[in-house]
Amino acid sequence: KQEVTQIPAALSVPEGENLVLNCSFTDSAIYNLQWFRQDPGKGLTSLLLIQSSQREQTSGRLNASLDKSSGRSTLYIAASQPGDSATYLCAGQAGTALIFGKGTTLSVSS
């Protein structure tokens, strides 16, 4: 059964730092991998989608990569800002639906 692990569970950084969030999955036979952001009490906002034929995606200060052979994905956030404070969720699809990690809660201080 597919399991997704996110490390670290929580992260606190000062404004301006570059940071990396990690995601690993047990089944390398995934189709897509998607990174989401969740603010407290809110739904999920899609950040980046890496489809099966791709290895990375970029959007603004965000870059996500996928290495199927090692079962790992990383989300890189450049020049972090207080507005980046949220929980970041990684989700992989190996079957019909997405399987989620428990998330990394990021706090960026000004």
Added chain:
Amino acid sequence: DGGITQSPKYLFRKEGQNVTLSCEQNLNHDAMYWYRQDPGQGLRLIYYSQIVNDFQKGDIAEGYSVSREKKESFPLTVTSAQKNPTAFYLCASSQLRGIPTYGYTFGSGTRLTVV
């Protein structure tokens, strides 16, 4: 604007009562999903549907029921058989294009509390 609408935002249920959570999408997506989120846990799949009048159980379907009479709508009923229903419920949809999905879109969620 296209998106997913969940209602109500907050819902209170008395012991032994059934309640229904609404989920509507205008994205023309084929598939719809219900997830449950508890503090400190990842999202867990309750039910999903890939086509009208068909749906499949997810990992934690016990105590829940769904219907898919229209492509745009996928309501979730939390029955009295669900012993611990207090949670945040999220609805999602995705387009099916050969390879299972083209990314998921989520609604803003319904917070259900048992009183």
